[in-house]
Amino acid sequence: MIIAGIIGSFSLALIAIGVMTTLVPMHGVGIGFSPLDIGWIAGLYYLGFLVGPWIAPPLVQRLGSGRAFAVAALLALGGIIVLPLFPDAAAWAGIRFVSGTGFAVLYILAEAGLNAEVSNAGRGRMLSIYMIVSKAALMLGQLVVGTLGVEGWAPFVAASGVVALAAVLRMQIPTGKVLMSAGRLRPLRVLRAAPVAMTGCAIYGLGEASLYALGPLYAQSNGMGVAEVSMFMTATLLGAAVAQWPLGWLSDRMDRRRAILLGVVCTMIAVCALGLTARPGFAVALAGGFVLGGSLLPLYGLLVALGNDSATNEERVEMGSGLVFAYAVGAIVGPPAAAVLMELTPRGLPLWLAALSAVQIVILLVAMRRPAPLTQPL
Missing domain, CATH: 1.20.1250.20 (MFS general substrate transporter like domains)
Known part of the structure; x- marks a missing residue:
């Protein structure tokens, strides 16, 4: 309820x-x-x-x-x-x-x-x-x-x-669990408590905002008409809708960082397929957009879950504030940075997303050298 x-x-x-x-x-x-x-x-x-x-x-x-x-x-x-x-x-x-x-x-x-x-x-x-x-x-x-x-x-x-x-x-709505707050946001404290989640939200903001802002321009620069551009962007959203639940279910069955890593690796595969092809055909672009949306867009929910795995109810408002702050920084910086690459090459957006994916993969591999946080029973 x-x-x-x-x-x-x-x-x-x-x-x-x-x-x-x-x-x-x-x-x-x-x-x-x-x-x-x-x-x-x-x-x-x-x-x-x-x-x-x-x-x-x-x-x-x-x-x-x-x-x-x-x-x-x-x-x-x-x-x-x-x-x-x-x-x-x-x-x-x-x-x-x-x-x-x-x-x-x-x-x-x-x-x-x-x-x-x-x-x-x-x-x-x-x-x-x-x-x-x-x-x-x-x-x-x-x-x-x-x-x-x-x-x-x-x-x-x-x-x-x-x-x-x-x-x-x-x-x-009934009160439910009482949310307390320290009264202020301390980003460095959130970063120390959930480094993978906070850096991941920043990287997600860099990538997701770039995809939404420049995805249509990327499609258009690769020869797609208005209707095809619309279908390409729709494919990314459809991919997200299809993959969100399976990735969430999987993250509850294993170290959540492994589920995030799976999503990032699939993102890397999708953007490399798009970026390595000079002018991908419409079918290839549509398939790449579907996989890209299905692997990239669900990651925010997994990152928020990861951050909150280690938070108490008294810390959840500050944790959520830190993650949204990190996302916002990425969302503001990402589109202009990706646009600079797109000025240099029509493959700029896939190259930008591939670079972000590579950084996230390195962060996850380093973090996974430590044991996963303990989970609570349902």
Whole structure:
């Protein structure tokens, strides 16, 4: 009941994120924003994900997790509903920063609450369900945009409405395991406690954000038309949906680091297949995209599970904050770095992902020389 309530309430917030992902650039262009304006607005939104992890621990310490969720939802909601009032790019950038901060805190609280309710032995499967439902909610947000369009107040009201509903639902959930907090984020402490998870989240952010931002451009530069580009990106999401549960199940049956290593090795194989082919045929690109999505995109859930395996309930908010902070750093740095490589060669994106995979493999192999953390029985 508690786990279903946490996933359900956060999924409503994710519908809003899905709506805003498309609504912000399309509505912005419609009111005269330039591509550079849209880029800055997106950058400030993700900058909020750097700030949110510093806010979450003191919020939980002072208000408790339920009311902290409501405050974060208010920040996210406010950063949606006021946008049509200020048709100015600079104002939108500042407002999206506030919204990004709120959504970052919502991520942290949802994941901390879920991890508090499950033992290590079932953590991978539970987070796999969470990730699958999250992807479905994001896709539902796209359908909302398709239904309401990108003009007028309707899509903004709908997005802010589901965030408000998420806060109301979250406040109705029984308390469950009490989440405490040290009151502040200490990144070095999180790094010492979960080095593989934190470095892995940073590397994941470098790769995942690059794939989402530049995957369509990579496909287009290799001769794909608009419909084929769409199918290539859809193949990555389909691969993630298919592989998420098996990888989560596997991570509960073995040293979780081995399951992560399997995903990273498969990522390396997929990007090498794409990168070593001068202009991969559409079928090869589609298969490579499916394997790439199925091996790369599920890794976040496994990394969060790994980090929380060694955390107590009193440490989960700080652990979650540290992992989201690491992801945000990677997500901000990754696309520009990958774009530089793509300026040099159309194979730049696969080469970038291959380099990241190689670094992650080395980190995992070194870490696996130590015994795996003990797991708890279900």
